[in-house]
């Protein structure tokens with residue numbers, strides 16, 4: 001009988017668990033898969049807990065993009081397809097000296113039609129003239145910074161009041177220092193000279209292939225935690241092992257195998273999937289390859305705090321029917337965005353009619369982790385008073401601190417990743433990286449790279465001498 005292939009997976013977030021599931025479900029030969037997770041629970045940055053009488057209110061991610069297949073397919077494979085729900089049609093706004101609806105005809109903030117910014121009071125008359133000349137400008141080249149690119153094309157206002165709030169709020173990023181290549185929806189437009197004309201073509205093409213009312217986002221009714229909990233159950237059911245409180249502290253090469261040193265002992269394996277954040281991976285990769293460790297240590301990460309509040313129906317102003325608002329960087333004090341959760345999600349409506357609001361503080365360049373809980377809540381309420389003109393007294397508050405949770409893809413991120421993988425490929429074959437620090441931050445991108453990483457490992461294992 002042949003020996004089973006032995007695989008270690010570092011990190012029990014969505015990426016590590018998806019890698020484990022794919023290996024176990026698709027291997028055609030016996031395989032021994034162990035997930036090592038440093039904390040006491042799996043799920044990583046995905047966490048759903050009860051709040052304000054509701055069973056499941058997300059503390060982090062509350063949805064995944066369904067216009068790309070990866071997360072949706074995973075949910076269906078896990079039997080969660082029938083439980084998927086989508087946000088209501090409530091619209092978001094931008095706060096800039098008052099609340100402004102986000103104009104229609106934008107592609108992640110990039111105007112796809114002149115009227116996207118011409119009719120909006122969010123952009124001044126001079127800003128509109130500057131933006132309107134975009135289709136006449138010569139091609140912009142060699143700019144792997146979203147901010148630099150978009151400012152050159154449309155001027156500062158379109159960037160600061162549309163593109164940066166929309167993209168920046170997804171990645172807790174300062175888009176002046178964020179790689180264009182890391183946001184494929186915008187990067188794909190740069191093959192054309194004019195971003196506006198390319199965005200118009202992309203929207204027209206999307207309209208032909210997508211139903212007008214097809215949902216853009218989805219989430220299991222039991223919250224995003226249902227995804228990682230069901231994944232972990234499935235991995236165990238297929239014979240995979242998941243060890244919690246099992247921090248990996250070192251990986252070393254011994255003959256044709258690897259030794260993984262963890263808080264629970266040493267394990268010898270044939271291949272390893274590194275699905276932990278880059279700054280953590282830097283330390284345990286050091287015994288294997290100093291250059292890889294140095295490169296990983298250079299990755300920057302931003303921290304955010306998400307404050308969830310329940311505000312009584314009597315306090316909530318009837319006119320606030322939208323899904324929430326974003327605050328452009330030049331207007332930010334502490335709050336970067338607020339989501340009116342009970343307007344956005346039909347299943348986030350407590351029986352007493354309260355409004356569930358999720359307020360985000362902190363981003364790349366705006367640290368809030370040093371602030372005490374009370375101070376954070378007071379700053380959030382003071383900002384909401386400025387933005388919404390009302391003093392709120394929430395009757396329930398939950399604070400979720402997400403330290404170093406958002407990897408920052410600096411310009412030329414993918415060149416650094418290529419160098420990292422190249423530095424390991426000769427001396428350490430059979431090691432793959434998958435997860436938010438590497439090839440995309442959103443849940444679908446994490447699932448996609450985990451599937452591909454698992455396929456590469458299966459290929460590697462088939463060629464190992466038995």
Ligand SMILES: Cc1cc2nc3c(=O)[nH]c(=O)nc-3n(C[C@H](O)[C@H](O)[C@H](O)COP(=O)(O)OP(=O)(O)OC[C@H]3O[C@@H](n4cnc5c(N)ncnc54)[C@H](O)[C@@H]3O)c2cc1C
Pocket residue numbers: 010011012013014015016036037038039042043044045046059060061062063064065246247248249275276277280281284304306402405406434435436437441442443444446
């Ligand atoms: C507040 C917030 C809101 C978000 N909203 C959305 C959203 O709405 N939609 C969306 O698509 N995405 C969203 N994201 C992004 C998305 O949730 C994450 O990028 C994704 O969940 C990351 O998954 P991962 O498995 O790659 O990493 P993680 O979830 O970070 O998992 C990595 C795991 O590795 C473990 N680990 C670290 N070091 C070690 C070690 N040495 N040994 C063993 N284990 C280790 C960690 O404990 C962790 O559990 C959001 C993120 C945050 C923080």
